[in-house]
Amino acid sequence: MVLVPVAATRAPATLLVIFGATGDLAQRMLFPSLYGLHADGLLPERLRILGTARGGHDADAFRALVAAAVQRQVPAREFDRDRLDGLLARLDYVAADTRDAADMARLGARIRALREGEVVYHLSTAPRFYAPICDALAAHGLAGAGTRVMLEKPIGHDLASAIAINDGVARVFAEDCVFRVDHYLGKEGVQNLLALRFGNALFEPLWNARHVEQVQITVAEAVGVEGRGDYYDGSGAMRDMLQNHLLQLLCLAAMEPPSQFEPTAVRNEKLKVLRALRPIGRAEVAAETVAGQYVAGAVGGQAVPGYIEELGHPSRTETFVAIRAHVDNWRWSGVPFYLRTGKRLPRRATEIFLQLRAVPHSIFPGARIEPNALVIRLQPEERIELLLMHKTPGLDRAGVRLSQVALDLDLHEEFAAHRRRPAYERLYLDALEGNGTLFVRRDETEAAWEWVDAVLDGWRHGDHAPRPYAAGTWGPAAAIALTERRGHSWRE
Ligand code: BG6
Numbered sequence: 001m002v003l004v005p006v007a008a009t010r011a012p013a014t015l016l017v018i019f020g021a022t023g024d025l026a027q028r029m030l031f032p033s034l035y036g037l038h039a040d041g042l043l044p045e046r047l048r049i050l051g052t053a054r055g056g057h058d059a060d061a062f063r064a065l066v067a068a069a070v071q072r073q074v075p076a077r078e079f080d081r082d083r084l085d086g087l088l089a090r091l092d093y094v095a096a097d098t099r100d101a102a103d104m105a106r107l108g109a110r111i112r113a114l115r116e117g118e119v120v121y122h123l124s125t126a127p128r129f130y131a132p133i134c135d136a137l138a139a140h141g142l143a144g145a146g147t148r149v150m151l152e153k154p155i156g157h158d159l160a161s162a163i164a165i166n167d168g169v170a171r172v173f174a175e176d177c178v179f180r181v182d183h184y185l186g187k188e189g190v191q192n193l194l195a196l197r198f199g200n201a202l203f204e205p206l207w208n209a210r211h212v213e214q215v216q217i218t219v220a221e222a223v224g225v226e227g228r229g230d231y232y233d234g235s236g237a238m239r240d241m242l243q244n245h246l247l248q249l250l251c252l253a254a255m256e257p258p259s260q261f262e263p264t265a266v267r268n269e270k271l272k273v274l275r276a277l278r279p280i281g282r283a284e285v286a287a288e289t290v291a292g293q294y295v296a297g298a299v300g301g302q303a304v305p306g307y308i309e310e311l312g313h314p315s316r317t318e319t320f321v322a323i324r325a326h327v328d329n330w331r332w333s334g335v336p337f338y339l340r341t342g343k344r345l346p347r348r349a350t351e352i353f354l355q356l357r358a359v360p361h362s363i364f365p366g367a368r369i370e371p372n373a374l375v376i377r378l379q380p381e382e383r384i385e386l387l388l389m390h391k392t393p394g395l396d397r398a399g400v401r402l403s404q405v406a407l408d409l410d411l412h413e414e415f416a417a418h419r420r421r422p423a424y425e426r427l428y429l430d431a432l433e434g435n436g437t438l439f440v441r442r443d444e445t446e447a448a449w450e451w452v453d454a455v456l457d458g459w460r461h462g463d464h465a466p467r468p469y470a471a472g473t474w475g476p477a478a479a480i481a482l483t484e485r486r487g488h489s490w491r492e
Contacts, residue, residue, distance in 0.1 A: 012044035013148075013432045014117040019133060020124035021051025021093070022065060025152065029183075030124065031066045031087075032073035033424035038090070039083040042429060048114045051093045052107055062093035078419060098133045108140040120179075120431055122150040131168020138172045148177035150431050150439075153244050155180060157235065158456070159449040166442050176263075179431045180440040184245040186423030189378030191438070192411070193252050193352065194261070196376065196384065203374070204257070206356065208331045213371060214488050216338045216353040217249050220345040222299050224471070225319075229311045236317040238291070241341040243452045247274065248440070250337060253352050254327050263436040267444060274447035278326040285458030290467065290478045292320030294344040297471030304344060304471045318466040319343045322479040323455070324486075338483055340490070344471035350379035353491045367402045375406075375491070382411035 016034075018026060037043045051062055070084055094110045096103035111119065121137065123130050130151055137143045149169065156162030169178055184190050197203060206212070219241055225232045232240060251270035258265035280288045293315075295306035307319050320342030327337060356372040375385040386407040391400055412420075430438055458464070467476035474480075474492060483489055 011118050011434075012047075013120045013434075014044060014046045015048050015050065015111065015115050015119045016122060016428075016432065017050045017052065017111060017119060018122045018124060019052055019098070019129075021062070022053040022055045022057065023124055025124050026051070027065070027069040028073060029422060029424050030122070030428075031069050033422045033428055035070045035074055035084060035087050036078070036419075036421060036425050037428060038087040039078070039080060042425075043090075044432060046116055047090060047432065048092065049090050050110060050114055051091065052096050052098075054095065054097050056095045057093055058095075059091070059093040063088045063091050066091060098129065098136050104136050104140050108142050111142055117146065118434070119147045120150060121147065122431075124152050127152070127154060127156060127165055130165050131171075134169050134172040143172045147173070148179060148431070148434065149173050150179040150181055150427075152181050154235065154239060155445050156449065157239055159446060159453045162445055162449045166446070170442075175442055176436065178442070179436055180442075180445060181427060182244050182248050182440050183423040183427065184248055185438040185440070186425070186427040187378060188421065188426075189350070189376075189382045189411075190249065190252065191426075192382065193249075193376055193378075197252075198257055207354075209333050209335045211356050212332075212335050213355045213357045214336050214338065214483075214486070215253060215355075216340070216351075216491055217246055217253065218349060218351050218353070218490075219246055219249075219341040220347065220349045220474075221341075221343050222345060222348050224294070224304060224310055224344050225307065233311055233315050233317045236291075237319055237321045237341050237343070238452060238456060242321055242323070242339060243448050244440075246339050246341055247448045247451075249350075249352060250325070250327075250339065251444075253354075254332055254337070256331070261437060263439075263441075266437050267441045271441070271444050271447060272329075273327055274444060274451065276327045276329045276332075277451050278328045279451065279454050280323065280325070280458065281454045282458045282461045285455055285462060285464065288324045288482075289455055289458070290320075290322045290476055290482055291318035291459060291464060292322075292342065292469045292476040292479070293317065293466040294319050294342075294471045295468045297344070297473065299344055299346065299472040306471065307344075316465050320345075320466070320469060320475045320479070322475060322482055324482055336483075336486060336488070338488070338490070340475065340479065342469075342475050345474055346472055348380050349377070351491075352376040352378070355488075364400045364402060366399050369402060370404045373491075384409045384411065 018030060020026060034049065067084060067088060071079065092110065092114065094107045096107040098104060123133055134149065156165050251273045254273045255269040258269045293307050296309065297304060308315055322340040325337040325339055354374045358371045359369055362369055369389055373387040377383040387404055388407060389402045390405040392403045427438060467478055469476045474490065
């Protein structure tokens with residue numbers, strides 16, 4: 001495995017305070033990840049974890065909740081009761097409404113009692129509470145030197161609201177103490193994209209417009225809105241997935257080599273990509289974007305309802321989006337980056353596909369020569385495929401026949417002895433050590449919103465309703481036309 005060294009830039013935190021500690025994310029992802037880190041002996045030895053939420057649990061009831069969540073989420077072969085007890089011994093809980101001064105005073109007293117060194121506040125609440133919580137922390141003398149804050153996505157629902165949230169947080173925390181989570185950056189496969197690009201000399205000479213014909217970034221989900229309809233309906237695929245996860249993948253795929261794997265160098269390069277994205281506005285949305293919404297269909301042989309039936313009321317929110325984007329710089333001039341994400345697509349698949357240009361001249365008359373391609377599969381399994389042309393075996397007198405074969409690296413098999421770690425293990429480890437490389441900087445978030453806002457404005461202005469697609473298909477037919485107009489086709 002290529003191990004990317006992560007330099008600790010600050011003293012490891014000794015207290016992690018999780019706001020929204022009884023919420024869905026905390027139970028599904030955060031505590032199971034903290035369990036994994038604890039079980040592997042990776043948490044700072046003195047780390048205490050203080051959960052807080054409005055719910056009236058006491059510390060014992062909270063520990064029971066966390067224990068149940070860990071047992072539910074962690075695969076049986078990785079679970080160990082003693083280690084769980086070790087994690088629980090680090091936990092404490094204070095029920096608090098952060099808008100209530102008396103509650104904040106109680107929370108503050110507990111934080112002071114537990115605090116021995118640096119503190120990380122992790123805000124896993126609705127984003128509208130981020131600035132008020134930061135203000136409350138400051139008002140109670142809980143911010144300042146030795147503290148930092150982790151923020152969950154979404155940072156706002158457009159550029160203006162993102163700026164308001166970022167301004168609110170910046171009143172209390174300096175930017176290098178703000179750790180904006182995009183959990184895709186914590187995924188092993190996503191970091192492996194960096195290892196593949198910058199740990200090998202093989203690809204760099206080809207990684208540009210001279211050799212690359214098109215790039216596709218797909219994040220397909222088979223699931224629907226999974227009971228999160230209220231949040232999702234106010235968001236849609238564009239804000240929920242494209243503004244963050246897909247644009248981050250685009251950045252990592254398209255950026256120039258940073259001089260070092262460290263926060264400023266990496267994030268400067270990503271920002272340049274976001275700023276080089278060609279704007280898609282009112283005049284372009286019809287030709288460059290497709291929005292869709294699923295109707296009833298079947299996924300994996302199972303009949304599933306449409307989005308509106310799931311939601312229980314009419315809606316024009318898109319559950320699918322496809323965009324033909326361009327990164328207007330020397331490296332990528334003219335190369336389309338097709339971005340596609342949606343719910344209720346045929347299967348879960350996250351992949352980056354780079355198709356190289358065709359050979360300039362064929363010496364094999366009549367043979368069909370497919371262009372080479374590199375497929376970087378991130379989910380559900382990690383795999384890298386290099387598609388090459390190969391002579392079809394045989395003594396064909398009519399001429400050489402060729403077929404496409406894959407040099408196939410199954411990383412799951414290759415690293416079978418390694419546990420597959422949830423993204424939050426990496427992210428917690430880095431946040432606790434104060435390393436921001438895999439977190440999103442303010443200017444990145446805002447540049448991404450600026451680009452996304454123009455598309456959303458174009459949709460609103462042109463009254464573009466999302467096009468229906470049957471659940472279990474790859475989105476509306478118009479998405480196919482988006483690539484075919486350029487002689488390309490989606491890889492499926
Ligand atoms: C979240 C979105 O950020 O990412 C969800 O809000 C989505 O709608 C999820 O399902 C996908 O994450 P993953 O890790 O399952 O690919």
